[in-house]
Amino acid sequence: MSRVILLRHGESEWNLANRFTGWTDVDLSETGRAQAWAAGETLATAGLLPQVTFTSVLTRAIRTLWLALDASDRMWLPVHRDWRLNERHYGALQGENKTDFERRYGAEQVHAWRRSYATRPPDLEWDDERHPRFDPRYAALEPGQLPAAEALADTVTRVRPWWSDTLRPCIEAGRDALVVAHGNSLRALIKDLEGYSDEGIAGLDVPLAEPLIYEFDRAGELVDKTTLTLSEE
């Protein structure tokens, strides 16, 4: 048996400001840091101490992992960062305020951008300085791998091979893993794990910094899922 703990990062500065974030590399807010620490304490109290950890290449997820590892006295664990766990790329919407956009474009359009499976937000321009091709952390990737905007369906397409080549072998080896990622990259993973339909996944929101525990058998089949409630201060 293997346990996989899925953890969305704590509140970021742009969760707080209600701005579309995507691949923008914003840090955790003070609340987000406290949430990440509390998540680590909760895992330690529950005896959920993984042997290996995975995260994205974005600061809010990496720092959540660091704080959770520190709080659970596990800073020595191996950490594997992978761009395929990044948040869904929100294209030209990145930086915009979600409420302002609802006023300008209507709640239905904004909901489609945020939660429909296949609706892609408008692309970031190729020459926009925020385009990932200008970011050194993606320098080893082929230009065709770098999104200018993603629908959730596109995020599923990049998370699926990560599951097959990285997480699944770890599960089959009987190892427990902590995966710290983002609202929509976790929705992409959970869609396949729990068999959500393209329409059904629109109704799933992953809470900030609340550990979701998935248990798998040695064949990599999901056998159980639980949510850990955070310990009270």
Ligand SMILES: O=C(O)[C@@H](CO)OP(=O)(O)O
């Ligand atoms: O802005 C984002 O990148 C995400 C996560 O915060 O937002 P949403 O939940 O609207 O997809």
